[in-house]
Amino acid sequence: MYFSKGSKQYPKERIEVFSEGKIFSLNNFRSLIEYGVPVRLNLLKQDKGHSEEIMNFIEAVKGKIPSPISFEESVEVTLAAIAATKSLDIKLLINMKEFE
Numbered sequence: 001m002y003f004s005k006g007s008k009q010y011p012k013e014r015i016e017v018f019s020e021g022k023i024f025s026l027n028n029f030r031s032l033i034e035y036g037v038p039v040r041l042n043l044l045k046q047d048k049g050h051s052e053e054i055m056n057f058i059e060a061v062k063g064k065i066p067s068p069i070s071f072e073e074s075v076e077v078t079l080a081a082i083a084a085t086k087s088l089d090i091k092l093l094i095n096m097k098e099f100e
Helices: 050-061 071-090
Strands: 014-019 022-027 031-035 040-042
Touching: none
Parallel strands: none
Antiparallel strands: 014 022, 022 031, 031 040
8 A cells, every 4th residue: 555644754665474473574675574583684775676677578579588478467457457447437346257
């Protein structure tokens, strides 16, 4: 969830994973705190993967590597977005099978 009303001191991006009595908290893609495991990790630089994503896209467009997202997945996401919009318009759940 993204909010604009909070304190600037709180991490802008925070991911928390709960599993088997352990909690992993990643803050701003820079520090990972693990609760239930005696480890703390501070990353030297922030890496959200944007540069790698752009490089992979360029390589795929050039035909040097396969597309990281298949055509079928692109179609599925598009149909899901259309179904979600239609669902909001008619205020009813949409069965994705209708779009197959």
